[in-house]
Amino acid sequence: MRRNPFEDLEEMLDRVSEQFDGGVGTDGLPVPSSVAVDVIDRVDEYVVTADLPGFETENIDLTLADGTLRLEAEDVGEDETLDEHYIRRERTQRSINRRIRLPEPVDEEAVSAGYNNGVLTVTLPKLEEGDDSKQIDIE
Incomplete structure (x- = not known):
């Protein structure tokens, strides 16, 4: 039985995406202009840590929009x-x-x-589910 060629293509795209998300090229070496990032999921917050040796604080820009943290340096x-x-x-x-x-x-x-000794640490508290939730009626 022949495999669907689109499944092979999708698997290949997934591998490429994982490599770029991880900041690693096809040979296992870091991609230039990329930075290794750790993201910890704690119960009430996310903690993002990135190694940025040699950068000055004023040359690091962090923005948060639409659930995406953007790091530029x-x-x-x-x-x-x-x-x-x-x-x-x-x-x-x-x-x-x-x-x-x-x-x-x-x-x-x-x-x-915070930025200390070339290590950037970003703490992002999760939104608490509270009384702000709205009951949705089904018609």
Whole structure:
């Protein structure tokens, strides 16, 4: 019995998506301009941790919209001297752009973030289900 070719295509796209979501290329090496992120699901909050060595706080931008945390960072590096003759140059400007989709809504007003020794930690309290819920009548 022949397999459906669309199943093979879907499996391949899932593998590629997982690799990009994980910040890993096909050979297992980190993708440039990506950053490894840990997301912990605690009972009442999510905690996102990202390693951002060499970045300054003012060059890190965090936004939260539609259940997605967006992390952008740019390392502008040192001022370049145009008359220098480099034999090897690996320390260049770099930027990071990462989106993390959260599985549940969070309290946007209570989100907090800290940056210490190159490690960014974002705490996102989950919305509490309370009396704000509305009963839906079925007709």
